[in-house]
Amino acid sequence: MALVHTWTGLVLGWLLFAMFATGTSAYFQDEITRWMQPEVTGTADPVASAQGAVRFLQRTAPDASFWFLTLPNGRSATTQAFWYPGTGTSGQTEAVLDESGREVTVRQTNGGYFLYRFHFDLHYLPVLWARYLVGIAAMFMLVAILSGVITHKKIFVDFFMLRFGKGQRSWLDAHNVTAVLALPFHLMITFTGLVTLAAMYMPWGILANYASPDTFQSAVFGDPPAAERSGRNVPLADLAPLMRKASAQWGGREVGVVRINNPGDETATIALTRGPGEAMGSRGEVMVFDGTSGRQTGGSLPQGAALKTESVMIGLHSGRFAQIALRWLYFLSGLAGTAMVGTGLVLWTVKRRQRLPDPERPHFGFRLVEKLNIATIAGLGCAIPSYFLANRLLPTGMAARADWEIHTMFLVWLGVLIWALLRPAARAWLEALRLAALLFAAVPLVNAFTTSRGLPVSLMRGDWLFVAFDMVMLSLAAAFALAAARLAARQRKASAGRTMGREKAVRA
Amino acid sequence: MNTRAGKVRKGIGKGNLAARLLAAVPANYALSSLAAACVARALAHGLAVSAPEASMAATLLSFAIFAVLALAAFGMRSVVRLWLWMLVSGAVMGGYLWFSLTTGGRL
Numbered sequence: 218m219a220l221v222h223t224w225t226g227l228v229l230g231w232l233l234f235a236m237f238a239t240g241t242s243a244y245f246q247d248e249i250t251r252w253m254q255p256e257v258t259g260t261a262d263p264v265a266s267a268q269g270a271v272r273f274l275q276r277t278a279p280d281a282s283f284w285f286l287t288l289p290n291g292r293s294a295t296t297q298a299f300w301y302p303g304t305g306t307s308g309q310t311e312a313v314l315d316e317s318g319r320e321v322t323v324r325q326t327n328g329g330y331f332l333y334r335f336h337f338d339l340h341y342l343p344v345l346w347a348r349y350l351v352g353i354a355a356m357f358m359l360v361a362i363l364s365g366v367i368t369h370k371k372i373f374v375d376f377f378m379l380r381f382g383k384g385q386r387s388w389l390d391a392h393n394v395t396a397v398l399a400l401p402f403h404l405m406i407t408f409t410g411l412v413t414l415a416a417m418y419m420p421w422g423i424l425a426n427y428a429s430p431d432t433f434q435s436a437v438f439g440d441p442p443a444a445e446r447s448g449r450n451v452p453l454a455d456l457a458p459l460m461r462k463a464s465a466q467w468g469g470r471e472v473g474v475v476r477i478n479n480p481g482d483e484t485a486t487i488a489l490t491r492g493p494g495e496a497m498g499s500r501g502e503v504m505v506f507d508g509t510s511g512r513q514t515g516g517s518l519p520q521g522a523a524l525k526t527e528s529v530m531i532g533l534h535s536g537r538f539a540q541i542a543l544r545w546l547y548f549l550s551g552l553a554g555t556a557m558v559g560t561g562l563v564l565w566t567v568k569r570r571q572r573l574p575d576p577e578r579p580h581f582g583f584r585l586v587e588k589l590n591i592a593t594i595a596g597l598g599c600a601i602p603s604y605f606l607a608n609r610l611l612p613t614g615m616a617a618r619a620d621w622e623i624h625t626m627f628l629v630w631l632g633v634l635i636w637a638l639l640r641p642a643a644r645a646w647l648e649a650l651r652l653a654a655l656l657f658a659a660v661p662l663v664n665a666f667t668t669s670r671g672l673p674v675s676l677m678r679g680d681w682l683f684v685a686f687d688m689v690m691l692s693l694a695a696a697f698a699l700a701a702a703r704l705a706a707r708q709r710k711a712s713a714g715r716t717m718g719r720e721k722a723v724r725a
Numbered sequence: 726m727n728t729r730a731g732k733v734r735k736g737i738g739k740g741n742l743a744a745r746l747l748a749a750v751p752a753n754y755a756l757s758s759l760a761a762a763c764v765a766r767a768l769a770h771g772l773a774v775s776a777p778e779a780s781m782a783a784t785l786l787s788f789a790i791f792a793v794l795a796l797a798a799f800g801m802r803s804v805v806r807l808w809l810w811m812l813v814s815g816a817v818m819g820g821y822l823w824f825s826l827t828t829g830g831r832l
Contacts, residue, residue: 221749221799359788360795367796408788415784422783425762425822426769426776428831436777436832521775523782530785 222364226561227586229354231593234558236351238597240336240406241551242329244536244544247292249329252686253608254295254313255668256323261289261316263471263492266296267456269318271477275453277309278302279481283443286475290494295321297330325618326608332601337414340623352418358407365396385571388564395557402550403557409534412527437524438503439515440488443478451483454511462513463489463504470495477508485509493537500528559594566590587642588634591649596633598653598697602690603629605660609667643708650701657694661687741804748807749798753791756811759818761787766825776832 242249251257266289274284280303287297296314313321327334339347396403416423420430427433435441460472473492479485485508491501498520505515520528532538536547566587573579579587607625611618633652637645664687665671675683761783768779794811801807 221796356788356791359792363792363796364799411788412785415788419758419761419784419787421758422761422765422787423780424831425765425783425826426780426832432832433777433780518777521778523778523785527781527785 219364219368222361222368223565225357225364226361226558227565229357230558230562230565231589232350232354233358234555234562234593235597236336236354237551237555237558238601239332241548241555242601243333243336244539244547244551246329246333247290248682248686249332250293250295250326251328251682253326253328253605254321254324255664255670255683257294257315257321259294260291261294261296263288263290263473264457264460266314266316266318267460267472267475269316270296270298270314270475271318271453271456271480273312273314273318273320274298274300274480277312280304280446281480282446282478284475284477284480286477288471288473288475288492289316290471290473290492292494322614324608324613326622327619331623332604337410340627348414348417352411352414355407355410356418359404359411362396362400362403362407366400385564385567388560388567392557392560392564395553395560399550399553399557403554405533406550406554409530412530413534415527437518438488439517440486440503440505441515443486444484446479446482447484449483450481451485451509453477453480453485453508454487454506456487459487459504459506459511460489463491466504467491467495467502473501480508483509486514487511493532493535495538497532497538498525498528499532499535499537500524562586562590562594584642588637588645591637591642591645592630592634595646595649595653595697596630596637598693599633599649599656600626600630602653602656602660602693605690606656606663609660609663647701647704647708650697650704654694654697654701657690657697660690744804744808745798748804748811749795752811753794753798756794756815756818757787757791759815759822760790762822763818763825766822766829770825770829 267286270286271284274281278284278300281300282303283301285299289296294315296316298312298314300310302308302310313325315321337348337351338344339351342350411418416430423430423433427436431442456475460475463472464470471492472489473495474490476488476490477485478488487506487508489504489506491503493499493501495501500517500520503517504513506512507514536544539547566583569583570576570579573583604622604626607622611621611625615621633649637649639645640648661672664683665673670680670683672684672687674680675687763783764786765780765783768774768782769776772779774782798807801810
């Protein structure tokens with residue numbers, strides 16, 4: 218069992234570390250987006266935003282096969298619009314819109330949404346491949362957690378034995394503490410994560426009863442598959458009365474997502490989904506309307522035990538229902554998960570270093586793991602603040618700006634990987650950790666110089682979102698600096714020990 | 726403690742390890758898929774649960790089945806016993822699924 222835990226943990230640990238870190242940030246994705254759009258302030262009304270978005274899309278993509286709108290809620294102020302362009306329209310397929318339907322063109326950014334998508338779609342990879350890769354990692358994680366509990370039989374006793382500064386023993390203790398402290402969370406988050414993409418990973422339960430997965434989807438959501446465009450233009454029904462009707466039906470809960478198939482055509486349909494933040498179950502109720510007459514034509518079925526379980530599991534995973542205190546708890550548990558994977562990865566090398574034939578010249582496999590650990594743990598620690606810094610430092614009107622924020626992040630990450638490969642591991646660890654601390658610390662500083670919402674101003678104005686963001690950056694900077702300082706102290710002690718050993722040998 | 730660990734390590738030799746890995750990943754996925762399909766059919770046709778509910782219940786269950794089988798693949802003492810169990814249960818479930826699909830059909 219120990220064997221399973223060690224090897225499944227290592228092979229996918231690097232990917233899991235990145236998934237845990239970006240997934241943790243996603244609990245604040247709306248807040249991160251707001252920080253990355255400092256020019257956008259205030260709140261937006263979902264109904265007015267939906268109407269504004271429709272006006273924008275009627276100009277930009279009138280013959281799209283569908284429009285998909287994620288409306289603003291209490292935490293966000295902008296609408297995310299996606300569409301599948303028809304023939305003859307421009308290549309644009311997404312936009313960030315304000316309440317009146319104007320595209321937010323200043324400082325284009327994907328904001329917290331990018332980190333959220335990276336959590337399960339990765340980047341620069343076909344989405345399907347990425348999702349299978351992520352699913353395999355999650356399945357291994359589930360097995361690693363269960364086998365981890367079995368491996369550390371005394372895990373709950375060991376929990377009270379956190380020994381600092383004792384080398385391998387401390388890494389093991391840290392690994393156990395971060396694992397046990399949030400064990401229910403880890404187990405929940407891994408299982409529910411698999412459930413979010415269950416139909417893709419395990420389609421056989423559906424295919425056993427349905428010849429096509431589409432039939433299952435329509436049965437559950439009451440939304441029949443889109444018809445072909447007929448070609449006869451009929452104006453789209455006004456969204457406002459439909460949204461009010463849906464809200465009333467759902468006991469005052471607001472519409473979160475609007476999907477319009479064949480907009481502007483006589484075959485148009487409008488599907489309204491309840492906002493995911495409005496209740497624990499994330500598979501919100503759906504109401505489907507005829508897109509021209511506005512007559513209701515369908516809607517989601519009342520959920521039985523299994524569908525309700527699935528809905529709540531996905532809700533638990535994404536935590537959109539969580540209010541501020543619970544949201545912070547989610548964030549801290551996510552950090553514990555990130556630390557659990559990180560300490561587990563380091564433990565792999567620490568444990569094996571003592572058993573090496575010559576600890577000064579480790580074999581290739583050991584060196585590779587050590588360098589990939591640096592590139593993953595410290596590397597992501599450099600990459601994430603670089604994403605935020607790029608948001609503040611790239612010219613605000615730059616072409617493909619949102620993409621370049623992301624490229625910047627990956628270029629820095631690649632840079633740390635190359636650096637780790639070229640330098641001796643001990644030096645590379647220290648340098649990369651210091652760089653991560655420096656970059657995190659630079660975020661509030663650069664924010665203060667490039668926007669009017671720096672820490673002193675936001676503190677005075679009570680702009681708590683900006684205060685909290687800057688404080689988290691400073692805390693992460695402190696954590697990386699502390700890690701670097703402790704590592705430096707340990708290395709000094711070790712090299713002093715070696716010198717003494719050599720002197721003794723010479724004297725003898 | 727040491728001797729027991731030594732025995733377990735001896736138990737998982739190289740060929741043995743390959744057989745267990747094969748059982749833990751690809752064979753496990755096939756068996757979990759079969760189980761998901763059988764549970765979905767049995768609930769919908771045997772117990773008259775609505776089809777969407779039956780399919781979803783089976784899907785949710787299949788991840789737990791996969792995890793437990795993965796552990797069993799390394800936890801069971803005899804690798805021969807392990808494969809025997811997997812083959813027999815696979816054949817039983819496959820037979821039921823074949824029978825259910827040919828007599829019942831799908832939506």
